[in-house]
Amino acid sequence: MAVPTYDKFIEPVLCFLKHHPEGVAAKVVHEGAAELLGLDENQRSELVSSGQLIYKNRSGWAHDRLKRAGLLQSLSRGKWCLTDAGLEWIKNNPFPLSKEQIDHLAFDFIDVRLKTNPDAVKEIRDAIAIDLLENLLQVSYNRFEVIVLDVLHKLGHGGHRDDLQRVGGTGNAGIDGIISLDKLGLERVYVQAKRWQTTVGRPELQAFYGALAGQKAKRGIFITTSGYTAHAIDFAKSVEGLVLIDGKRLVNLMMDNEVGVSSQLIKLPKLDMDYFEQ
Known part of the structure; x- marks a missing residue:
């Protein structure tokens, strides 16, 4: 006798996990579902073309459908558990399940997209x-200033990379870079970049703001790898045209705009049921 189709594994998987509300390893669920279905040794030894045991493959597809229905979750890699919604569903739908109930869980949620685990994404970003x-x-001051200008360019400041002019060096009056916002260079934003580990205080911002006034500049961006004191933040709020970017915001801007990092797209497969019904 052939191994039952994956929809026949829906009820035994639910039934087995009902008795393990704390969650259990997937391989244990596979065996528990096989026991509940009464699979013999021959059925448990059948393989799909990839070499996987068919009954484990079918149990896995049942788990996928139940996850899409919101009844199951993976606590960690290879550990399955009922969700709160799953526990409630079982309470309101006692076993044995009807064919309509099984078909609903097996086929009505195929197009539901599984969400990316936000905690995993946050962990990677952190x-x-x-x-x-x-x-x-660790980079040189010169390189740091260039990186800062690259970030600002990706944010749309300056229509062309050449519109970002690095100043740096001595005698720069507290200004490390100049961004032209128009082709003629009539409107500019001045940049100060501090690769510091200690917080930036009010005196540093006052000096930068004074340098802006000396250039008759209307806008300035102060960027640091550290942070700002409360007095510095209060000063920035009290004047016009001064924007502060701390280290946390800077690295997030780098990630969001792929400066110094690269992103990888993950292809998520979607089952084509029409293919199997031909």
Whole structure:
């Protein structure tokens, strides 16, 4: 006798997990579902073309459908568990399930997209943010200033890379870069970049703001790898045209605009049921 189709595994998977509300390893669920279905040794030894055991493959597809229905979740890699909604559903739908109930769970949620785990994404971003900040603290001051201008360019400041003019060096009156907002260079934003580990205080911002006034500039961006004191933030709020970017915001802007990092798209497969019904 052939191994039952995956929809026949819906009820045994639910039934087995009902008795393990704390979650259990997927391989244990596979065996529990096989026991509930009464699969013999021959059925448990059948393989799909990829070499996977058919009953584990079918149990896996049942798990996929139940996840899409919101009844199951993966607590961690290879550990399955009922969701709160799943526990409630079982309470309101006692076993044995009807064919209509099974078909509903097996086929009505196929097009539901599984969400990316937000905690996993945050964990990756946090780790990359730490690495970015460490690298920013290790590069030369000249390179740091160039990186800052690259970030501002990606944000749309300056229509062309050549519109970003690095000043730097001594005698720059507290200005490291100049961004032209128009082709004639009539409107400019001045930039100060500090690769510091200590917080930036009010005196540094006052000096930069004074340099802006000396250039008759209307806008300035102060960027640091560290942070700002409360007095510095209050000063920036009290004047016009002064924007502050701290280290946390800087590395997030780098990630969002792919400066010093690269993104990878993940292709998510979608089952084509029409293919199997031909």
